[in-house]
Amino acid sequence: MSERPAVFLDRDGTMIEDVGYLDRLERLKLFPYTIDAVRVLNRAGFEVVVVTSQAGVANGMVTEEFLAEAHARISREVREAGGSIGGYYYCPHLPYASVAQYRTDCECRKPKPGMILAAAKDLSLDLPRSFVVGDRWRDIEMGQAAGVKGVLVETGYGKSEAARRPSSVEPVPVVANLIEAASLILRQA
Numbered sequence: 001m002s003e004r005p006a007v008f009l010d011r012d013g014t015m016i017e018d019v020g021y022l023d024r025l026e027r028l029k030l031f032p033y034t035i036d037a038v039r040v041l042n043r044a045g046f047e048v049v050v051v052t053s054q055a056g057v058a059n060g061m062v063t064e065e066f067l068a069e070a071h072a073r074i075s076r077e078v079r080e081a082g083g084s085i086g087g088y089y090y091c092p093h094l095p096y097a098s099v100a101q102y103r104t105d106c107e108c109r110k111p112k113p114g115m116i117l118a119a120a121k122d123l124s125l126d127l128p129r130s131f132v133v134g135d136r137w138r139d140i141e142m143g144q145a146a147g148v149k150g151v152l153v154e155t156g157y158g159k160s161e162a163a164r165r166p167s168s169v170e171p172v173p174v175v176a177n178l179i180e181a182a183s184l185i186l187r188q189a
């Protein structure tokens with residue numbers, strides 16, 4: 001099987017509104033262009049994979065059952081529009097998590113590349129041809145740690161993040177939002 005490139009998408013502030021701890025489906029709001037962005041990337045041959053930090057699980061604010069429900073909702077909306085999400089990878093850990101079972105210094109916490117590496121293995125992805133899109137430098141740094149090119153979006157925390165790039169992160173294009181990130185990726189692919 002030949003390896004496909006992927007676009008790894010951060011969830012909160014990139015695909016959906018960042019509402020702090022998302023713990024009820026009523027608060028789940030996809031940005032108006034998110035479904036189109038996924039669909040055009042799929043059509044161009046990219047697997048779309050969600051990679052998300054979920055400290056709310058570590059802190060007992062959000063359950064893994066709810067996460068599964070929220071992700072099923074996103075997938076259904078995307079699928080109804082003719083797109084598909086290849087997988088969801090999330091980090092429910094924190095070194096000082098209040099819930100004991102999630103208390104660990106894991107390999108999947110951004111900016112470590114564990115989620116991307118796990119997805120690459122599960123889905124046979126071609127990382128040098130892949131991209132990550134996020135609203136925080138830690139998303140971009142996670143990508144760079146796995147050899148994946150980054151695009152920073154100005155939604156979520158992106159505007160303030162764009163103003164102060166840490167020296168540990170290579171510069172990347174900064175665009176207004178996910179649909180602009182998708183069109184930039186299509187031009188570069």
Ligand SMILES: [Mg+2]
Nearest residue numbers: 010012013135
């Ligand atoms: Mg984010």
Ligand SMILES: [Zn+2]
Nearest residue numbers: 091093106108
């Ligand atoms: Zn983790």
